[in-house]
Amino acid sequence: MKTNRIQNLQNLLIRDGLNALLITNPKNIFYLSNFRGVSETERESILFVTKTECFLFIPRMYADHAKISVDSSVQIITELSNGLFGSFVEFIKEDWTIGCEAQNMTLAEHRHIHKGTGVELTLTYGLVEELRIIKSEEEIHSLKKAAQITDQTFEHIQTFIKHNLDAGITEHHVIEELRRFSSSLGSEKFGFDPIVAVGPGSAEPHYISQNRKLDRGQTLLIDMGFVVNGYTSDFTRTIFLGKASPEFKQIYNLVLDVQLKSIAAAKPGTSTKDLHEVSTQVFKDAGKKELYLHSLGHGVGLDIHEAPSISPRSDSTLKHGMIITIEPGLYLSNKFGVLIEDLAVVTEDGVELLTKASKELIEVV
Ligand code: GLY
Ligand code: MN
Secondary structure: OHHHHHHHHHHHHHHOOOOEEEEOOHHHHHHHHOOOOOOOOOOOOEEEEEOOOEEEEOOHHHHHHHHHHOOOOOEEEOOOOOHHHHHHHHHOOOOOOEEEEOOOOOHHHHHHHHHHHOOOOEEEOOHHHHHHOOOOHHHHHHHHHHHHHHHHHHHHHHHHHHHHHHHOOEHHHHHHHHHHHHHHOOOOOEOOOOEEEEHHHHHOOOOOOOOOEOOOOEEEEEEEOEEEOOEEOOEEEEEEEOOOOHHHHHHHHHHHHHHHHHHHHOOOOOEHHHHHHHHHHHHHHOOOHHHOOOOOEEEOOOOOOEEEEEOOOOOOEOOOOOEEEEOOEEEEOOOEEEEOEEEEEEOOOOEEEOOOOOOOOOEEO
């Protein structure tokens, strides 16, 4: 399965006049080789793809894990007496044109290779990401499973909140219950720190959850994603604790209207810039554009935010097999925010929502 991915990358190397690509981004290494270390911030592995071969450099402690998980076309190198980069330096040929991942490699690593070999690495941008943008059936299957877990967890958390609303539960209690319940359904972990935001907290798009109590008369925004086989879902609903105020209802219905119109406009061939513009135009017509603080959506996969971005600055076009979010929101500073987000796959003639939870206004009473 992954062999094709390496071959697809080798075609890009030929297209771009490179002898090889040094891959340092752990998500890209996993995508191509199926090797997954434990840390996404420490350098645990590097993958070196030439036009005909593929080498994975990993410490010996990972040898057993790699033997069973890594694609058979990948040659595993665990003799790293000079460390990961030191051993790589001894391995490469000086007259090669080698690309590196400019958005991932550190300056120190770049210098290390240059000093050790004299090779001037060619900076590349998003080569593996170019392959990752269209998902395979297998990847879509994992994302569908992650979306199902998300729907079921959302259903469960409403009951949990209803039963515990008078017990003084906080945003953190809700997060712990999300974690517990989703793992029982097979989630590996959260795809990102979930946002559980009560009242004014929901007016901050990237709010950091605290010990704020859930109280009647407040909004509750839940933005969460769960990982299956490395792939994350992304989903948001905003509900009301108690009877919704007229102002909340008005804002909620407008955001929902924008989301439904954006979903209807999304299909292969739609420019991502134009799709964002669909959402902006409806908010503008309602006089609320100033309260729309982010873009309409983004690609999702191994990363929570990946290509394509659905924003005014993006120049992509939707294609069959992309996975995107559609997530308009309005934020009333110090009062409340409303965000409605679904995960969707671009089909042959539109999009299919993978998260299927109801979007009727929910009042927990
Ligand atoms: N769901 C988090 C985000 O898209 O920023
Ligand atoms: Mn999102």
